[in-house]
Amino acid sequence: MAGVIEQYATALRRDLDFDPVLADRLAEEVESHLRDVAAADPAWPSPDAEQRAIARFGLAREIAAQFAADAIDRQARRAWSMLAAWTA
16 A cells, blocks of 8 residues: 555646656655655654645645646747747
């Protein structure tokens, strides 16, 4: 059975599936960070320590939404730049 942090990383990957490279990179970095935080908890190793680390970090869906908004902004800027160059 997957641990709490592993489940969180899986959810983050799923929420970022519009960009698989970003999803893998971010999920790996977040999972590593959460494991470090959980390991510093006096209750480590335990699901409670993992859950506290996640609670401090935030919901996977909220993290994914922030990255999705950034990705959309970047794509829109590239599209406008290409359109401006094409019409110039």
